[in-house]
Each structure stands twice: as C-alpha cells, then as structure tokens.
Amino acid sequence: MHSLPLFHRIARERVVVVGSGEMAAAKARLVTRAGGIPCAETEAHHARLGFVALEDPRAAEAAALRLKRAGLLVNVADRPELCDFTLPSVLDRDPVLVAVSTGGASAGLAKHVRLRLEALLPQGLGALARALEAARETIRARFPQADARRRALDEALRQGGALDPFDEQDNDVVDRWLAGRxxxxxxxxxxxxxxxxxxxxxTLRQARALGMADTVLHDPDVPEALLVRARADATRLPLPADPPASGLTVILQRKP
Structure with a gap:
C-alpha cells in the first residue's frame, strides 16, 4: 500500500484552507460537509489539518511549508509530492463511507471507480449500518462469544444472506434476522x-471466502499478494496444520 487509509473526524474542528476561487471553495465545502470549520491561515494554531489551493507553484509550496512548521498535516492541490495526506473519491451512504484513492496518481481514475460503485451500492446501505449499530447489544446477547458473533454476521451479510448489503433492505430487516433462527x-x-x-x-467465491475466513492455512510459498486478501485479523498458519473446530477455514494450496 502507498498510504495508510484513515478516516479523520473533524466535527467542530478548525481546518485551514489557503487559497481563493473555486478550487479553495471546493475544499471548504468538503470540510463543512464533514462537520469541520474552514478557517484562514491566521488560525493555524487552532487546527491540525490544512488545505492549500493555490495556482502558483511557489506560493503553494511556501504555504505548505508554513503550515507544516505549525504542526499541521497538509494537502496541496495537484501537488502529491507535497502532501501529507491525499483526498480520496468518496462514496457516501452515511454512515457508510467508501473511499477510492490512487495516492494522487489520477483523481479522474478514482472518480470513475467510485461512480461504478455508486451504481452497485443501494441507497439504503446507511440505514442498514444504523440498524446494526442500534442492535449491537442485542446481537451481543444473542451471540455472546466473539467468534460466533462474527460468523453469524458473516453468514447474514454474505451474498444472498439475510442482511446482504447489496440488496435494498427495509427498516425491520435486522430485527427479523435476530428474531429468526x-x-x-x-x-x-x-x-x-x-x-x-x-x-x-x-474466483469470486474464493475471494469472498478469503475475506470472511477466520483461519487461513497455506503452503509456505503462497505469496503475500494472495494472503492479504484475507481479513487482517484472520489467523494464518503454514501447512501442514489441522483446521480449527470452529469458524471458516480456507486452505490455500498451489498446484503440484
């Protein structure tokens, strides 16, 4: 990965925006949309993030250096080499956010990947997330063990499952799932x-299984590029090893 993806909460926080015109106005709108307060460079001592939206390259670099010296993380429009962070193309299904980043390589590419995803993800995805949040304690009571809880949610959220996030769901779908068997x-x-x-x-089935697996048993020479398709918290064990008694185990073996 070229960057560590993070979602930074800026509600009621000041965020510096340096510049004028439409480019700076777009940054200010984004800050406001995320709950932040756009402010001038003179208030940098109150802020932790800053955006520089200046056409002149030297002026942009100078502004970035001033903000960095003040301890801010800085994004400079169209200058990825000066950026401490970059802005992804964001698909918003509040509270679900999907961010697509190319690390500054091509904003246009990120935008069009996001537009394809827009067509796939239903508008009700945010409502499903809020319903799951509201039912968190009920889910814990229904599935007290963390591994059983994770497997139950994986089963419900998989393709064709009771809570398939790619289906349009009504407001009672989580309650119905919890009331079932x-x-x-x-x-x-x-x-x-x-x-x-x-x-x-x-295959699509194999990729989905890797993303849901609790344990991955693999030939020792299976490359990292394949293993990272598994969940970050999945247990990895080189073969030979016995599958655990519970959870989903994926065994990755190379052709003899």
Missing amino acids: SAARDGEVLDVTLASDDPDDL
Whole structure:
C-alpha cells in the first residue's frame, strides 16, 4: 500500500484552507460537509489539518511549508509530492463511507471507480449500518462469544444472506434476522487450489471466502499478494496444520 487509509473526524474542528476561487471553495465545502470549520491561515494554531489551493507553484509550496512548521498535516492541490495526506473519491451512504484513492496518481481514475460503485451500492446501505449499530447489544446477547458473533454476521451479510448489503433492505430487516433462527456455521473448510500466484485469478467465491475466513492455512510459498486478501485479523498458519473446530477455514494450496 502507498498510504495508510484513515478516516479523520473533524466535527467542530478548525481546518485551514489557503487559497481563493473555486478550487479553495471546493475544499471548504468538503470540510463543512464533514462537520469541520474552514478557517484562514491566521488560525493555524487552532487546527491540525490544512488545505492549500493555490495556482502558483511557489506560493503553494511556501504555504505548505508554513503550515507544516505549525504542526499541521497538509494537502496541496495537484501537488502529491507535497502532501501529507491525499483526498480520496468518496462514496457516501452515511454512515457508510467508501473511499477510492490512487495516492494522487489520477483523481479522474478514482472518480470513475467510485461512480461504478455508486451504481452497485443501494441507497439504503446507511440505514442498514444504523440498524446494526442500534442492535449491537442485542446481537451481543444473542451471540455472546466473539467468534460466533462474527460468523453469524458473516453468514447474514454474505451474498444472498439475510442482511446482504447489496440488496435494498427495509427498516425491520435486522430485527427479523435476530428474531429468526440464524446460526453461525461451525467448522466449515474450503480447500482452494491456486491457479497461479496472481490474485486476479481467484474466483469470486474464493475471494469472498478469503475475506470472511477466520483461519487461513497455506503452503509456505503462497505469496503475500494472495494472503492479504484475507481479513487482517484472520489467523494464518503454514501447512501442514489441522483446521480449527470452529469458524471458516480456507486452505490455500498451489498446484503440484
């Protein structure tokens, strides 16, 4: 990865915007939309973030250096080499945010990837997230063990599941799921024989299973590019090893 993706809360925080015209106005609108307070460079001592939107390259670089010396993280429009952070193209299904970044390589590419995703994600996705948040304690009571809770949610949120996020859902869908007899699957094992070392050669089913797996057992020489398709908190074990008794285990083996 070229950057560490973070979502920075700026509600009621001052954020410096240096510049004038439409480019600076767009940054100020973005700050306001996220709950922040756009302010001038003279208030930099109150801020932690700053945007520089100046056409003149030397003026932009000088402004960035001043803000950095004041301890701010800085974004400079169209100058990725001067940026402490870059702005992704954001798909907003509040409170669900999907951010697409190219690290400043091409804002146009990020935009068009985001537009494709806009067509895929239903408008009701935010309502589903809020319903899950409201039901958090009920879900904990229904599934007291963390691993069982995670598996139950994985089962419900998978493609075709009771809470499939790509389906339009009504306001009562989480309550209906909790009132039903949904149960997490125990001890499921998926054996994957890799076609190649290219992650793009994974089938859709294999990629989804990796993203849901609690445990990944793998040949020692399976490349990192494939292993990172698994959840960051999934247990990784080199073969030979026995699958655990619970949870979803994916076994990655290379062709003999």
